[in-house]
Amino acid sequence: MKTYQRMNQTNACKTFIYTALPCEAKPLVAYFKLKKDTTVQPFAVYSNQAIRLTVTGPGKSAMAAGIAYTQALFAATEHPIMLNIGIAGHKDHALGSLFLIDKLIDLDSGRIHYPPMVCHPPCATGSLQTASKPQLGYNHPHLCDMEASAFYETAVRFSSAELIQCLKVISDNRQTPAENITPDQVSDLMAAHIPAIAGLLADMTVLAELITPSEPRLFKQLVQQYHFTASERGRLKSLLWRWQVLTDDKEPAFDATGMQRGKDVLHWLDRQINQIDFCL
Template identity: 25%
Template sequence: MGVITFALVSEAKPWIRALGAKPDPAQGRFRYFRTPEHILAVTGVGKLAAALALGEISHKIPKEERKYCRVWNLGVAGTTSPNKSLGDFFWINRITDDSTKKEYFPERIESFSLKAEAHLTTFDRPVSFSKDQETKPFPNFRELTEEESKSVDLVDMEASGFFEAASLYFELEQIQVGKIISDHLEGTFCTEDKVTGYTEKTIEPLLSDFLKPFDWEKEELLPDSEKTHWRNIGESLNFTESMLVELEKTILYFKLRHPDSKIPLPQFPPEEKKLEKRMAKEIFQSWLGRLLV
């Protein structure tokens, strides 16, 4: 079984046709198209919509069947790079949320037909960028500064919301984000026909990979015994429940990215010091920083 979310109908159309998907009679608050095995969702623009759609989708799939799903977010993205051409496809290996500065690390543990990867930043508004300092910002667009543009590669408005919500219901190995270059941040919107055209050019290899059976015959990346071990360390450092949940996810990210490396330990406080809430937060942030290197 598979799930694909799109922000726009124009992104979804080629997939709806290729899979022979039909409108779901039980639409909910988003637009769904279904086959006996797959769900395609058009969420609308924005990370909140993308996140809410994942919650609704999870209720459409019996819990015991979720582990057999691929869960993808596909669509178009802008780029600051002149070396990336319109229509180029990239799997996303790192997502940065511009407003929260949180980072997420999708992991392609399979060998897909398309190989190129890129870093994606999710913004709350459309983004534009011009090296011409005399150019006025476009209305309703977030204008990147020259300095900001150096740390930004691809940009969209959905991926961080999609990924954070998807990771609540599915394992990280199941979740992928892929983006097609639609513009170079000129401050204009790509036409529907062009979006559909770019999608049609990439659908053949992606469809082949999407339809492959999902392989679960692999060793669990973070067994329950390890989860308990790291939770116990976190509890000994007075981490809150939300910190413990974030810690588990971050350790899993680390193992996905560095399978042969030893997980770094936190910097424990001196025994004579009383572990206060402020210190626990500092240790937590420091440990996450080492895990996200």
């Protein structure tokens, strides 16, 4: 318990990077001058004053466990930046191509997620399919990996969706299949995109400063007018902050017709946000 408390008091990082493999992390550790945290045993964790990088190991379960462990141990801000960086395969894309993922498909569960694209993408965007086993057929239009859907589904429990993104570098395709990849090649592919990664983190840092832990406008008014449970109040804050970011701080024109409970307000806000046409 003392170790847990000390870590939370002295390691208040706001940016969390998650990679599955050490070779994916290597160039990031070097560029950001991260030092290994020897107090952490289950996962390899590297950090400086602003960034904490965790190597979770491959697979969805490992990624989910790595996120849950480090967020429980180190998170000290309400809206941390959370970024998954790693390699992915694709049937046609050239090796070394960089993609910011705008659609996540979990092949095993069928669940689909759309990470909000609030920051300006530093590269092309694309859809990614995550599966429990390597996808070596190269017979679908999506990028493919083994961690990203678990990263996103776990990360949204700890931060605002706008601050959760996945960057993937193409490491294999039909002409150069996955069995030919070496760790050194992966590190070289990742290192080539350090400027784009740093740029995205800078943009996300600016966005995170807008999503402050204080109460968003209309929050007090709505909780006085409608009954919200404790968890619903947290959801209300998240939706109101998201509304302000996506609409440049415009006030929502609430239609109170049929709104009798806090849950009705949440449903209305959620529908309105999903209808916003956001262009980059």
